[in-house]
Amino acid sequence: MMNTPASHSLPVVAGIGLRAPHYAEVLERRPPLGWIEVHSENFFGGGAPLHTLLQVAQQYPVSLHGVGMGLASPDPLDPGHLRELRQLCDAVNPSSVSEHLCWNTAGGIAINDLLPFPYTRDALSHVAARVRQVQDVLGHQILIENLSYYVAFNNSEMREEEFLTELVARTGCGLLFDVNNIYVNTVNLGVDAKAFVHGIPAAAVGEYHLAGASMMGGCLVDTHSARVFDEVWALYEYTLQHIGKRPTLIEWDVDIPALAVLQGEAQKAQHRMDAP
């Protein structure tokens, strides 16, 4: 059960994050897009959001990308949140389901963000049990995404890639490698990006993310509000060489440009994938 991928997996081409400003255009024009990804929680419940997504899912492979599960939270997983994710998966039949290696809730209080934590052996057992719990409820594998973060914890006992590698071994989960996130961590915290690429198990990687960040007050903030940086393209090329081709997403969440701009960024990723 653990190693079963989501019902069918994403095509190994470039896709885009689909956000509200482009719903109408995508449904009316049906432009060529390899696949689309949405944030799972925005489609919890029914009504217009779910109806829209179901129409989109008839045309394109869909990846559900969760932002609110809080896999590493000290509090128990929210059973309602899990149930809603299961309902959404049953309705949409996604090609991939992913979550972040982060936490959001302690003592009943949620911080609606992707928060880092110390990579300790205790944390690993905790997160592994919860990844198994999510995979059991969904009945298939999920991908776990590496995080961009702005401070690191001194009491970490291992690096993020070591944590992820062990998580894969313990749970059979896959990995979503966000190339931009590693670049952000390199700039802000001196993380060794190439060591990360070589440190994670290539066979477990099921998807890449690319996005653009913003330099704000001396800190590179992961705003998903710009074109992919040249340095990130270079790291993506390095990743293609050492890990291989994977479905690749252009993420853009703030100051969202015309669909054609997103398609252009996706095309750039596709060219790199197609390069000999």
Next chain:
Amino acid sequence: MNNWDETLAHFSAAIRTGAVLAPGALNCPHYAEERGIGVYRNNFRGNLHDTLASAYPVLRQLVGEDFFRLLAKRFIEQQASRSGNLHRYGGEMAEFLTHFENTQHLVYLPDMARLEWAYHRAYFADDVPSFDLPRLANIAPDAYAGLRWQLHPSCTLLTTAYPVAAIWQAHQEIEAADFNIDLLSGGDSLLVYRKDLSVDIVRIAPASLHWLAQLQQGTGMGDATETTSSAHPDFDVATTLQHWIAQGVLVNFLRPSP
């Protein structure tokens, strides 16, 4: 595990309340630690602010964007988020506004917040299967009075003291808005629910509201009909039942437990 829990609890407090972390807890080589935590503080408040702005667009227009920022800041300080899904945040706004000093003179704001939260809830409420009329044919007439009806999960019934439906409508297309609304002209009896994918705000007869409110609380159809009829002698249960089933408001019924 305790040490780990404690680390995260302290980090949470640093983000939410500005608490200072123990020296040496964090590694932050290229800028001040406070700068790094500042990104999380900004995300924390910004995401909740943006969520409130999305849930309360008319309230925001009524008080203006700058004032709404202050109002949201105060609300966020008092009201923790309890869910990883931001769409669940902000339901206590009406209660908050009844106590918020700077808007005490805008007496209709709590009613507006109730209406906007009902709209927001309805927008994201679950879908349910439509009413199964043939199932009703299998019920013996003796059991009718004991039937407990279920409303669509998007439904909120509201009785307001001020004419907030008109104020709300005036803010949907602000250029063509009719602001000639007398605040002292009385309140509304409203049903907010989702029909055909869009959320409707509907003025309904007080008798209908009375009856539906009791059904929503789980009162059997017999008792609900009797109390509604004594408060509203013109109440017509046949028309009302048929209407709200046809409108997708009454979606199911439960037989009385034996």
Next chain:
Amino acid sequence: MSNTHNLLSAAIGSLLVMGLAGNVMAADMQTEKCFGVAKAGKNDCASNKSAHACAGQATMNGDPHDFVAVPKGTCDKLANGSTMPGGAMMKK
């Protein structure tokens, strides 16, 4: 109770005979609707780009504008919009 029993029997009886298509709107069922707009989902995984005045301690202290701020939006346009019912002005 027998009157209610008869009313409910008649109500459901006609519903079963006529179905929902035959729904005749009584005068008090005629409803006036208001229409709103679509909402974009608020859950995402990007960091917030706008500055939200919370870089420092920024909780209860430190913002002198808090205590003199007044709403400046469309509330000014409503008739009787800035008075308490009965005309009492805002307490200072």
